[in-house]
Amino acid sequence: MLGHGSACGADHQLALVNVGRERLEYFREQYDRGRSEVARKVEQLALGQDVGGNGYTTVAQAQQLSEALELSTESLLLDLGAGRGWPGTYLGWSSGCRFVLSDLPAEALHQALVYAEARGVSSQMSAVRADGTALPFALHSFDAVVHADVLC
Amino acid sequence: MLRACYEILRPGGRIAGYAIHVPPGLSEAQARRAAELGPSEVLAESPIGDLLREAGFRVIVDEDVTEDFQATCEAILRARRDLEEELRGEEGDVVFEEELEKKALTLQGISEDLLRRSLLVASKS
Numbered sequence: 001m002l003g004h005g006s007a008c009g010a011d012h013q014l015a016l017v018n019v020g021r022e023r024l025e026y027f028r029e030q031y032d033r034g035r036s037e038v039a040r041k042v043e044q045l046a047l048g049q050d051v052g053g054n055g056y057t058t059v060a061q062a063q064q065l066s067e068a069l070e071l072s073t074e075s076l077l078l079d080l081g082a083g084r085g086w087p088g089t090y091l092g093w094s095s096g097c098r099f100v101l102s103d104l105p106a107e108a109l110h111q112a113l114v115y116a117e118a119r120g121v122s123s124q125m126s127a128v129r130a131d132g133t134a135l136p137f138a139l140h141s142f143d144a145v146v147h148a149d150v151l152c
Numbered sequence: 153m154l155r156a157c158y159e160i161l162r163p164g165g166r167i168a169g170y171a172i173h174v175p176p177g178l179s180e181a182q183a184r185r186a187a188e189l190g191p192s193e194v195l196a197e198s199p200i201g202d203l204l205r206e207a208g209f210r211v212i213v214d215e216d217v218t219e220d221f222q223a224t225c226e227a228i229l230r231a232r233r234d235l236e237e238e239l240r241g242e243e244g245d246v247v248f249e250e251e252l253e254k255k256a257l258t259l260q261g262i263s264e265d266l267l268r269r270s271l272l273v274a275s276k277s
Contacts (some may be wrong), residue, residue: 042235056170065169143161
């Protein structure tokens with residue numbers, strides 16, 4: 001597990017199961033490049049925001065997710081397929097909830113941790129390398145789950 | 153994946169997110185076309201709302217946001233073209249061209265009504 005926050009009742013066992021090598025390599029290549037200055041410019045120019053976002057979820061949509069999930073400082077949120085931490089880190093920052101980022105590529109989760117530290121929310125955050133079909137958490141341990149374009 | 157989410161949520165807990173998917177009732181040829189045009193990892197054969205219900209959830213919101221999806225995709229494509237020189241320097245020509253093509257194909261899929269994006273919110277009873 002990466003990060004500084006407690007995993008809040010979750011089972012901390014690291015898991016990497018049911019993952020095809022080809023699929024994992026694809027995601028590694030995506031995240032190895034890191035988040036460059038020009039990637040930030042693309043986000044700013046395209047979406048008018050610079051919040052570490054990627055994919056198609058805008059800040060307004062992330063806020064809609066936060067309200068739908070009824071997040072508060074008491075909540076524990078799982079961001080499934082979190083990548084570099086969008087939108088989970090934003091939701092943690094905007095609601096004050098504790099949050100766990102879960103995805104396959106360790107590179108992305110490390111970048112998410114750096115970003116969470118920059119936003120001052122790393123104490124609320126944990127990160128677990130895991131496959132979404134075999135989540136290594138205890139039953140009934142989360143109040144909310146968020147996902148953005150990861151269901152298949 | 154949704155069943156796993158159901159198990160880790162407390163009773164009354166919620167799941168919310170966006171999903172890119174195909175419309176229901178596609179022919180085999182249309183499904184193949186959608187697979188060619190769509191993001192590689194996000195095509196579901198069944199409506200996401202049905203998958204949530206099958207996993208045990210009660211669906212609260214199932215809202216089509218394809219119009220916003222299209223606008224966002226167009227905006228990203230425009231931004232990447234505007235920043236072409238910097239992006240080619242950062243990513244290399246091959247990756248730059250691939251990314252441009254992916255976005256263009258996604259837009260094509262939306263315009264042919266083969267790709268949609270929805271907001272789904274559901275709760276665990």
